[in-house]
Amino acid sequence: MQKGELLYEGKAKKVYRTDDPDTYLVEFKDDATAFNGQKKGTIRDKGELNNKISTRLFRLLEKEGIATHLVEQISDREMLVKALEIIPVEVVVRNIAAGSLAKRLGLAEGTPVARTVVEYYYKSDELGDPLINDDHIAAMNLAGASEMAAIRKTALAVNDFLRRYMDERNLILVDFKLEFGRHKGRILLGDEISPDTCRFWDKQSREKLDKDRFRRDLGGVEEAYQEIWKRLGEN
Ligand code: CDP
Numbered sequence: 250m251q252k253g254e255l256l257y258e259g260k261a262k263k264v265y266r267t268d269d270p271d272t273y274l275v276e277f278k279d280d281a282t283a284f285n286g287q288k289k290g291t292i293r294d295k296g297e298l299n300n301k302i303s304t305r306l307f308r309l310l311e312k313e314g315i316a317t318h319l320v321e322q323i324s325d326r327e328m329l330v331k332a333l334e335i336i337p338v339e340v341v342v343r344n345i346a347a348g349s350l351a352k353r354l355g356l357a358e359g360t361p362v363a364r365t366v367v368e369y370y371y372k373s374d375e376l377g378d379p380l381i382n383d384d385h386i387a388a389m390n391l392a393g394a395s396e397m398a399a400i401r402k403t404a405l406a407v408n409d410f411l412r413r414y415m416d417e418r419n420l421i422l423v424d425f426k427l428e429f430g431r432h433k434g435r436i437l438l439g440d441e442i443s444p445d446t447c448r449f450w451d452k453q454s455r456e457k458l459d460k461d462r463f464r465r466d467l468g469g470v471e472e473a474y475q476e477i478w479k480r481l482g483e484n
Contacts, residue, residue, distance in 0.1 A: 250274070250329060260286065261299070261445055267329070271433070272320060275328045277303075281445070283464040285377050292463060296326045298474045299443035304328060305481050306411070306442040313410050315403060317438040318430065333430025333439045336392045337372040338381070340400060342408045343424040347448055348461075350424070359455070365408060367401055372428075399436050400429050407438070415449065418480040420458065423448035444474050 252274055253266035260282040265274040277296035282289050300322060307319035320329035343366040346356040350366065369386060370378045386392055392400070404427055415422045425447035428440035440446070444459040451458060458473040 250323070261295075262441070271332050273330050273332045274323075275330055275441075277326045277328070277441070281460065281463050283460070285374065288464070290463060292474065293471045295445070295471075295474055298478050299441055299445055300326055300328055302443045302474075302478055302481060303441040307438070309414065310407060310410060310438065313406070315406060315410075315438060316435060318432065330439070331432045331437060333432050333437060335372075335428060335430040335439060336396070336400075336436075338386060338391055338400075338429075339370040339372055339378060340404045340427045340429065341368040341370065341424060342366070342404050342427070343368070344408070344412060345421065345423045345448075347423050365405065367404055396436055403427075403429070403436075403438060407442075411442075411447075416452070419452045420477075420480060421450040421452055421455070423450055444477050449477060 250272065251268040253268065255263060255265055256273065257264040261278055261280060263276040263278065265276065267274050277300040279291045279293060279295045280289070281292045281295065304319060304322040307317040310317055311319065318330040318333055320331060322328050343350055343362060346354065346360040346362060347358045350356070351358045351360070369381050371381045371385070371391070372378060383397060386397060387394065407427060408422070411425070412422045425442065427438060427442070429436050430439045447459060448461060449458045450456065457467065458476050462468065462470045462473050
């Protein structure tokens with residue numbers, strides 16, 4: 250598979266065309282940003298670890314019947330994926346209050362929510378990814394009602410599986426963000442699932458093992474990403 254034109258460069262990934270128009274190549278970078286790009290840094294080996302972690306989780310989700318964009322991991326930092334037309338809606342699923350939800354609702358971080366919360370954010374750096382609802386999505390023609398119904402159902406199925414899977418590895422899945430896209434008339438789960446996009450806490454100590462270590466200058470950032478890979482690797 251030939252690496253072609255650079256299509257897009259984001260904060261943590263680059264996306265290239267390949268010689269197959271239906272397949273893109275994603276390259277995972279060590280760069281990290283937070284607070285809509287205001288904080289910048291690098292996390293050693295993050296690209297490699299997020300590539301491995303995402304590939305592992307996408308494969309497991311595929312086995313559960315969830316369609317993802319994964320084709321295969323082709324190198325330490327590179328993954329081949331099905332070309333997606335990304336739906337500009339970030340889908341956040343929450344089991345425990347943290348981050349912006351804790352702030353917005355005045356909940357102490359770590360408070361479990363009585364029912365899983367699904368939120369949508371409009372993917373726009375300019376606007377700082379505002380929180381939106383189904384009406385905004387319809388009003389802006391971002392996705393159809395049946396597409397959103399499928400996305401919500403899939404996001405909850407991902408949560409059911411991942412929560413259990415992480416629990417078996419002594420990790421609490423606090424919250425996470427998903428992105429979806431269209432490929433040949435189907436909706437596929439895209440982007441990545443990694444410590445950049447999820448909050449993982451150790452079940453006993455409640456130590457944070459995710460990007461919050463970078464966002465909040467907690468130290469031990471690299472070690473946290475390594476630890477997640479290690480726990481996934483313990484089958
Ligand atoms: O992380 P922050 O407090 O800014 O936002 P949040 O709404 O509390 O984030 C909820 C979850 O979505 C966390 O696991 C974030 O890592 C993830 N997220 C993401 O991956 N990308 C974003 N642009 C926003 C949130």
